[in-house]
Amino acid sequence: MLNFGLSKSPFMHCKELSLINFKNYQEATLEFSEKFNCFAGNNGAGKTNVLDAIYYLSFCKSFSNPVDSQNIRFEEDFFVVQGKYQVNGQEDDLYCGLKRNQRKVFKRNKKEYDRLSDHIGAYPLVLLSPADTQLILGGSEDRRKFIDGVISQYNKEYLQRLLTYNRALQQRNTLLKVFAEKRRFDEASLEIWDEQLIQNGVFILKERILFFREFLPVFNKYYAVLSGDNEVVNIEYLTAAGESNYREKLVEARQRDRIAQYTTMGIHKDELSFLIHDNPVKKFGSQGQQKSFIIALKLAQFVFTKEVKGFNPILLFDDVFDKLDADRVQHLMLLVSKEDFGQVFVSDTHASRIEKLFKSIGAECRIFIVEDGSIARIKTIKPKS
Ligand SMILES: Nc1ncnc2c1ncn2[C@@H]1O[C@H](COP(=O)(O)OP(=O)(O)OP(=O)(O)O)[C@@H](O)[C@H]1O
Numbered sequence: 180m181l182n183f184g185l186s187k188s189p190f191m192h193c194k195e196l197s198l199i200n201f202k203n204y205q206e207a208t209l210e211f212s213e214k215f216n217c218f219a220g221n222n223g224a225g226k227t228n229v230l231d232a233i234y235y236l237s238f239c240k241s242f243s244n245p246v247d248s249q250n251i252r253f254e255e256d257f258f259v260v261q262g263k264y265q266v267n268g269q270e271d272d273l274y275c276g277l278k279r280n281q282r283k284v285f286k287r288n289k290k291e292y293d294r295l296s297d298h299i300g301a302y303p304l305v306l307l308s309p310a311d312t313q314l315i316l317g318g319s320e321d322r323r324k325f326i327d328g329v330i331s332q333y334n335k336e337y338l339q340r341l342l343t344y345n346r347a348l349q350q351r352n353t354l355l356k357v358f359a360e361k362r363r364f365d366e367a368s369l370e371i372w373d374e375q376l377i378q379n380g381v382f383i384l385k386e387r388i389l390f391f392r393e394f395l396p397v398f399n400k401y402y403a404v405l406s407g408d409n410e411v412v413n414i415e416y417l418t419a420a421g422e423s424n425y426r427e428k429l430v431e432a433r434q435r436d437r438i439a440q441y442t443t444m445g446i447h448k449d450e451l452s453f454l455i456h457d458n459p460v461k462k463f464g465s466q467g468q469q470k471s472f473i474i475a476l477k478l479a480q481f482v483f484t485k486e487v488k489g490f491n492p493i494l495l496f497d498d499v500f501d502k503l504d505a506d507r508v509q510h511l512m513l514l515v516s517k518e519d520f521g522q523v524f525v526s527d528t529h530a531s532r533i534e535k536l537f538k539s540i541g542a543e544c545r546i547f548i549v550e551d552g553s554i555a556r557i558k559t560i561k562p563k564s
């Protein structure tokens with residue numbers, strides 16, 4: 180079992196980032212603080228774009244625009260994003276370059292990767308962005324994707340079985356459609372796929388339940404810190420079948436599947452119910468409470484990732500202060516200012532708000548004032564000694 184204490188462990192941080200023709204940046208080199216780095220500026224200035232460049236170096240892709248070529252600065256032919264990282268005392272150079280109409284090149288210490296998947300996960304990162312509201316407002320698949328992502332990091336068998344499950348599910352659904360078209364229902368040919376769904380489905384269900392047992396207290400702890408311990412939140416895992424009656428339930432659903440023309444029972448339909456004072460957060464949580472819920476999920480994800488990798492992921496907080504009251508902002512930043520959380524990048528529209536905040540919590544912070552795709556000024560806040 181994993182040990183979820185935020186134990187002191189080797190440290191990872193990005194020391195320097197260089198951009199050429201990346202989104203609205205023509206050329207920029209940024210030297211970062213080991214702890215807090217904030218990007219302040221008006222809408223459209225390029226704050227999120229810097230966070231996105233850091234994200235590129237961890238995940239080999241953008242979090243805001245999945246079409247790589249659209250991240251090349253308008254009317255240019257290529258982009259380069261480079262980063263100097265320090266991991267466990269060792270310095271690593273990461274390089275991501277893309278020429279229009281060519282494939283993306285990704286290198287670590289000048290050596291190109293054969294497969295990008297060899298890189299993903301090596302420089303862990305946890306992102307909080309405005310798009311994460313989907314976790315609450317979106318469909319159940321958004322929530323399942325979140326937990327599947329966290330579990331897959333430490334459990335490779337889980338990922339493999341999930342892929343096998345999804346393939347079998349697709350085949351079974353195709354078959355159900357063919358049955359409807361041909362007006363013929365052949366149970367025997369469904370059974371081949373049922374076996375795969377049951378074996379992998381039961382495994383996935385068991386792992387998700389085990390995961391929740393450990394995840395929930397970590398999540399609750401962080402929500403309590405953020406909210407000042409005023410609100411009771413909970414996450415429930417809702418499933419139509421248990422481990423012992425999974426087969427029975429799948430067989431029972433066959434006639435329903437026949438009419439629906441897809442598989443109506445299984446772990447692909449399970450739901451995570453996000454609750455505040457026993458009511459759905461989606462309907463009864465205020466915007467700030469919903470945001471706090473998401474932040475607590477991400478902080479718990481951070482703890483799990485850190486435990487698995489053995490060192491801290493980088494934390495990216497895009498527009499984190501939006502919707503949060505001053506107390507919650509302070510609780511959050513005090514929490515992540517602790518050494519255990521490592522390097523943090525924050526974007527906000529108000530430089531003065533950031534300055535005031537870091538002065539009040541007494542943490543060192545480098546503030547980059549972003550104006551129209553360049554860094555206009557840099558200001559460092561130092562704690563009073
Ligand atoms: N490929 C590109 N080439 C040039 N500019 C681009 C490219 N892609 C995006 N941009 C520009 O980047 C700007 C958006 O930058 P970004 O999202 O970083 O803003 P921001 O400072 O985070 O603003 P906000 O406060 O609204 O979140 C837009 O003006 C957009 O046109």
Ligand SMILES: [Mg+2]
Nearest residue numbers: 226227498526
């Ligand atoms: Mg932004």
